[in-house]
Amino acid sequence: KREAGKIEVAEPRNKLPRPAPSLPTDPALYSGPFPFYRRPSELGCFSLDAQRQYHGDARALRYYSPPPTNGQSPNFDLRDGYPDRYQPRDEEVQERLDHLLRWLLEHRGQLEGGPGWLAGAIVTWRGHLTKLLTTPYERQEGWQLAASRFQGTLYLSEVETPAARVQRLTRPPLLRELMYMGYKFEQYMCADKPGVSPDPSGEVNTNVAFCSVLRSHLGNHPLLFSGEVDCTDPQAPSTQPPTCYVELKTSKEMHSPGQWKSFYRFRTGVDRMRTLHKLLKWWAQSFLPGVPNVVAGFRNPEGFVCSLKTFPTMEMFEYVRNDRDGWNPSVCMNFCAAFLSFAQNTVVQDDPRLVYLFSWEPGGPVTVSEHRDAPHAFLPPWYVEAVTQ
Numbered sequence: 483k484r485e486a487g488k489i490e491v492a493e494p495r496n497k498l499p500r501p502a503p504s505l506p507t508d509p510a511l512y513s514g515p516f517p518f519y520r521r522p523s524e525l526g527c528f529s530l531d532a533q534r535q536y537h538g539d540a541r542a543l544r545y546y547s548p549p550p551t552n553g554q555s556p557n558f559d560l561r562d563g564y565p566d567r568y569q570p571r572d573e574e575v576q577e578r579l580d581h582l583l584r585w586l587l588e589h590r591g592q593l594e595g596g597p598g599w600l601a602g603a604i605v606t607w608r609g610h611l612t613k614l615l616t617t618p619y620e621r622q623e624g625w626q627l628a629a630s631r632f633q634g635t636l637y638l639s640e641v642e643t644p645a646a647r648v649q650r651l652t653r654p655p656l657l658r659e660l661m662y663m664g665y666k667f668e669q670y671m672c673a674d675k676p677g678v679s680p681d682p683s684g685e686v687n688t689n690v691a692f693c694s695v696l697r698s699h700l701g702n703h704p705l706l707f708s709g710e711v712d713c714t715d716p717q718a719p720s721t722q723p724p725t726c727y728v729e730l731k732t733s734k735e736m737h738s739p740g741q742w743k744s745f746y747r748f749r750t751g752v753d754r755m756r757t758l759h760k761l762l763k764w765w766a767q768s769f770l771p772g773v774p775n776v777v778a779g780f781r782n783p784e785g786f787v788c789s790l791k792t793f794p795t796m797e798m799f800e801y802v803r804n805d806r807d808g809w810n811p812s813v814c815m816n817f818c819a820a821f822l823s824f825a826q827n828t829v830v831q832d833d834p835r836l837v838y839l840f841s842w843e844p845g846g847p848v849t850v851s852e853h854r855d856a857p858h859a860f861l862p863p864w865y866v867e868a869v870t871q
């Protein structure tokens with residue numbers, strides 16, 4: 483009798499179609515208290531040179547060197563050198579996690595927390611985490627994240643969506659120039675050595691990158707991620723990374739530059755929403771690695787930067803705290819933690835050839851699909867083999 487009963491209970495359950503797991507992204511669902519986020523610490527760094535070759539050192543790190551504050555305002559021509567002194571990175575090359583995996587391979591023996599730490603960690607790019615943080619407020623661009631579990635560790639690597647690919651391949655000339663202008667600003671603000679003035683006469687080569695590798699913890703998720711850092715400030719109160727790092731941004735000049743507050747309070751409509759969203763992205767990107775300051779250069783319609791303003795990362799939320807249309811850091815971090823739990827529970831099989839593809843489009847939930855091998859498998863054979871032997 484007991485056996486029969488058991489079967490009766492078990493059978494209908496097994497026959498029920500399992501609902502496809504998904505994760506909602508509505509901000510209202512994630513407005514709890516701010517979750518635990520461990521102060522990020524730098525584990526190491528690496529550099530990519532003008533040919534996009536990896537070096538396990540800080541050779542590409544640049545030094546923050548703002549113009550002297552002698553009453554004169556800056557006058558940086560961001561269009562100078564375009565397109566003749568521009569070497570853009572080949573965006574057809576999908577690097578996925580490769581550079582970070584190379585660093586990991588060379589340092590996994592010396593990781594703090596013991597050899598078991600990595601097996602419980604999530605490994606990814608900072609930029610992927612930024613996208614997760616801003617998801618509850620994003621209304622334009624979806625994303626796809628590929629996930630594989632290998633020797634316990636969960637690896638997350640972004641996949642370019644078909645829509646993003648079309649946008650990239652049909653990027654209007656003005657947008658291309660605008661991207662250049664962002665890199666040109668870095669060249670006006672950074673020097674190759676500390677205490678030296680910047681030299682904006684050379685080429686802008688976006689293959690060159692300095693990446694910091696950081697360790698942190700969100701909720702119950704140990705994190706190891708890497709992010710590109712624009713420069714270090716030799717004059718910073720603490721010379722210890724990541725607190726000496728500075729993030730550089732350009733933004734459209736406002737009516738009264740430096741008066742962000744009045745700007746966001748009195749402007750309405752599309753411009754204001756864009757500004758709020760931009761500030762959210764700046765915050766998310768710099769908060770994750772613990773970069774304390776974002777220095778913005780405001781460009782006029784002619785493409786000249788005539789004013790600079792420093793935005794401390796930890797003060798950005800104050801600009802929107804009392805705003806109905808504002809964003810909330812707790813929502814961003816709670817959603818990210820929820821996504822990481824969702825991914826940890828979904829990616830159950832430990833297999834570098836198996837990929838769970840998490841997909842999200844604005845207005846919907848995060849959904850999952852399963853794939854094996856090409857084109858989605860992203861852990862390279864050289865990594866899998868070196869770690870397996």
Ligand code: 0WD
Pocket residue numbers: 571573575576577578607608609610612640664688691693708709710711730731767
């Ligand atoms: O091949 C790919 N599809 C990807 C490559 C996807 C994601 C990242 N990467 C590379 C980047 O080129 C970079 O070297 O990984 C490195 C670190 O990425 P991250 O720090 O996690 O990326 P993110 O936070 O999105 O971007 C940081 C900076 C950007 O600064 P701004 O101020 O614009 O946010 O990295 C640069 C850019 O300066 N950057 C890129 N440079 C060249 N090509 C690219 C790119 N595709 N993406 C970001």
Ligand code: CA
Pocket residue numbers: 712729730731
């Ligand atoms: Ca930047």
